Amino acid sequence: MFGTTNPVVVYPATGTGAWEAALVNTLDPGDAVLCFETGHFATLWQQMARGLGLEVDFVPGDWRHGVNPETVTERLAADRAHRIKAVCVVHNETSTGVTSRIPEIRAAIDAAGHPALLHVDTISSLGSIDYRHDEWGVDVTVAGSQKGLMLPPGMSFNAISDKALEASKTSRLPRTFWDWCPMLEANERGFFPYTPNTNLMFGLKEALRLLDEEGLPNVFARHTRHGEATRAAVRGWGLEVLCQDEREYSGSLTAVVMPEGVDADKVRAVILDRFDMSLGAGLGKLAGKIFRIGHLGAFNDLTLAGTLAGVQMGLALAGVPVDQRGLGAALERLQTD
Numbered sequence: 341m342f343g344t345t346n347p348v349v350v351y352p353a354t355g356t357g358a359w360e361a362a363l364v365n366t367l368d369p370g371d372a373v374l375c376f377e378t379g380h381f382a383t384l385w386q387q388m389a390r391g392l393g394l395e396v397d398f399v400p401g402d403w404r405h406g407v408n409p410e411t412v413t414e415r416l417a418a419d420r421a422h423r424i425k426a427v428c429v430v431h432n433e434t435s436t437g438v439t440s441r442i443p444e445i446r447a448a449i450d451a452a453g454h455p456a457l458l459h460v461d462t463i464s465s466l467g468s469i470d471y472r473h474d475e476w477g478v479d480v481t482v483a484g485s486q487k488g489l490m491l492p493p494g495m496s497f498n499a500i501s502d503k504a505l506e507a508s509k510t511s512r513l514p515r516t517f518w519d520w521c522p523m524l525e526a527n528e529r530g531f532f533p534y535t536p537n538t539n540l541m542f543g544l545k546e547a548l549r550l551l552d553e554e555g556l557p558n559v560f561a562r563h564t565r566h567g568e569a570t571r572a573a574v575r576g577w578g579l580e581v582l583c584q585d586e587r588e589y590s591g592s593l594t595a596v597v598m599p600e601g602v603d604a605d606k607v608r609a610v611i612l613d614r615f616d617m618s619l620g621a622g623l624g625k626l627a628g629k630i631f632r633i634g635h636l637g638a639f640n641d642l643t644l645a646g647t648l649a650g651v652q653m654g655l656a657l658a659g660v661p662v663d664q665r666g667l668g669a670a671l672e673r674l675q676t677d
């Protein structure tokens with residue numbers, strides 16, 4: 341799933357725990373980290389880093405773009421003393437439906453000739469959007485159970501590079517529960533240092549079987565198609581997709597911008613009430629301004645068609661002036677490969 345032959349640590353915790361594990365296993369108190377304001381989750385991760393006593397260089401963003409690789413090179417090239425020890429990137433920003441280009445970010449770090457580690461959050465991309473931990477030179481990949489792996493929340497992961505493992509041997513941030521070392525030692529013998537969430541392990545086995553049966557390239561292609569069909573619907577309705585760079589469109593979810601003066605949460609409430617369908621809310625800065633259509637995990641053409649039909653009817657019921665040909669545009673996209 342991660343595209344790695346290295347160890348993957350499994351925690352009985354939500355994704356937030358795996359964020360913390362990535363930081364505390366590799367860094368020292370006072371180390372600098374480079375973070376990017378791509379959305380709500382990137383903002384929370386850097387807040388955590390500050391809370392742990394790290395010094396955060398937080399590059400501002402408009403929540404409509406991913407991480408700009410050129411900015412990565414600029415910031416790292418300016419850091420001649422190599423104070424920055426890690427670059428933290430959210431691969432797919434669940435709050436915006438924008439996917440950052442990890443291979444280009446890796447190349448940007450290399451272009452600056454900088455030794456910083458690369459930490460990537462794949463909580464809403466793993467198992468939905470193409471991702472390759474080893475090939476893309478990622479040091480710690482953070483993932484969770486509740487999105488592309490189609491499981492309940494409560495299990496999370498760190499995939500670890502050799503370089504990150506090496507860093508963990510001398511890093512000094514306090515850790516006990518999150519410590520990779522006892523986990524990896526126990527895993528070697530087929531055990532865990534504390535009680536694993538066995539019920540989710542059984543679920544994970546089944547989720548991996550399902551993904552394997554479909555074939556990961558097919559899973560990624562399905563998500564890409566569903567993203568395309570959803571954007572066709574949004575544009576057909578005469579509305580705007582939040583993501584502004586076509587290289588960064590998300591296969592997991594699409595955020596839809598509401599016209600000026602329309603409360604996105606009222607539209608969501610109408611759709612929940614009438615069709616029993618729960619759409620994602622705008623988070624943080626985007627509260628009330630957007631809603632999010634999830635199209636990841638156990639999802640097929642008909643579930644997407646039903647979802648988009650519900651959104652189209654709901655928009656009309658909420659009094660949002662939309663062109664009723666949006667759904668048709670999505671169906672046309674779904675009729676082709």
Ligand SMILES: Cc1ncc(COP(=O)(O)O)c(C=O)c1O
Binds near residue numbers: 356357430435461493
């Ligand atoms: C991209 C991303 N990172 C981190 C998190 C936090 O994970 P959790 O809520 O499982 O702790 C989420 C949650 O949705 C997320 O979407």
